[in-house]
Amino acid sequence: MAPYTQSSGEGIALLRAYPAERDVRVGALDLIGLTxxxxxxxxxxxxxxxxxxxxxxxxxxxYTRSDxxxxxxxxxxxRVCPDHRSTGCTQ
Structure with missing residues (x-):
């Protein structure tokens, strides 16, 4: 299944977005193990x-760990795309 899908039927739009655990801003990352x-x-x-x-x-x-x-x-x-503007600072 695609991580982001959109379908519409009879005037209703269904949207599936990435769950929070895929948000890179959750937790502190280790620079060595980055994908x-x-x-x-x-x-x-x-x-x-x-x-x-x-x-x-x-x-x-x-945030990444420095040691x-x-x-x-x-x-x-x-940065965030237009679909995820409401999930973080956009100023």
Whole structure:
């Protein structure tokens, strides 16, 4: 199943979006274990919640651990697509 699907019938639109656990902004990430998609999201080249790359706007921050003891964290500004504007900062 596609992570994002939209269908309509008789004037009703159904929308399925990524669940919160796929949102890169949840928790602190380990820089060593990042997936290719998370690298794009950290660089602001993809939505923080889905793979979409068009219409991106500011969407809050992602935090990564700066050391093995988790004593410090680094903040990365991320972006969200028009479908996920309400899931984070858009200023």
């Amino acid at each position: 290719p998609r998370q690298r794009l999201q950290l660089g602001g080249m993809a939505c923080a919640r889905c793979p979409r790359t068009d219409g991106l706007q500011p969407g809050g921050y992602v 093995p003891e988790d004593a410090g964290r680094l903040a990365w500004p991320v």
